[in-house]
Amino acid sequence: MAQVRYPLPTKLSAGAVCYWCPECPAVTASPTCNHPQQQRYQAPRQQIVIFCGCGRTTTPPYCDGRSHQQLA
Ligand SMILES: [Zn+2]
Numbered sequence: 001m002a003q004v005r006y007p008l009p010t011k012l013s014a015g016a017v018c019y020w021c022p023e024c025p026a027v028t029a030s031p032t033c034n035h036p037q038q039q040r041y042q043a044p045r046q047q048i049v050i051f052c053g054c055g056r057t058t059t060p061p062y063c064d065g066r067s068h069q070q071l072a
Pocket residue numbers: 021022023024033034035038
């Protein structure tokens with residue numbers, strides 16, 4: 001999978017569940033990989049979540065706003 005170097009804003013409705021993985025950065029509606037780092041996220045309310053797209057964030061699963069800028 002191509003490396004994504006930018007955040008992934010994702011609109012979620014209240015109670016929606018999605019999965020994020022730092023190894024194969026993507027946000028999906030179902031678990032698609034077996035990496036132990038994969039994280040399940042459930043939106044407590046309707047919101048737009050800024051998921052990390054580069055996998056280097058220090059605040060997973062959220063983009064920390066700077067780690068992706070350090071990628072060459
Ligand atoms: Zn994975």
